Amino acid sequence: MTESKSANKGLNFPEKLLSPIKNFLESELVKLKRQKKNLKEADPFSDAGRTTENSIEEDLDEQIGHFDSEVKVKFVNRQIVQLRKALTRMKIGKYGVCEKCGEMIDTDRLAISPEATTCVECSKEDEK
Numbered sequence: 001m002t003e004s005k006s007a008n009k010g011l012n013f014p015e016k017l018l019s020p021i022k023n024f025l026e027s028e029l030v031k032l033k034r035q036k037k038n039l040k041e042a043d044p045f046s047d048a049g050r051t052t053e054n055s056i057e058e059d060l061d062e063q064i065g066h067f068d069s070e071v072k073v074k075f076v077n078r079q080i081v082q083l084r085k086a087l088t089r090m091k092i093g094k095y096g097v098c099e100k101c102g103e104m105i106d107t108d109r110l111a112i113s114p115e116a117t118t119c120v121e122c123s124k125e126d127e128k
């Protein structure tokens, strides 16, 4: 066990603070995975009983339904990736450190989005 050593680095969050965040992220991950599964099941394209002899209107409905769930799945996927990233950062002891510039991420930011892996400044860069 080398945990006592790494706890003294100063940059690291203490385990006491980290474990509730970790639990939160892990439960979010479970929720998102369930959500993704539901979305995929709601996608008319994944309906096994779907016929190829639809009217044009039915086809259109399915197209829209498919597009809608695709957008949602994409959104959920992005959140899943972000949560996994945050959990990985935790594992390597880099949680709370911006992955781009290496600065500490504002704790206010982490309180609002605990899955954040970049600081406010770098996330602004991303959105540009």
Ligand SMILES: [Zn+2]
Pocket: 098, 099, 100, 101, 102, 103, 118, 119, 120, 121, 122, 123
């Ligand atoms: Zn940064």
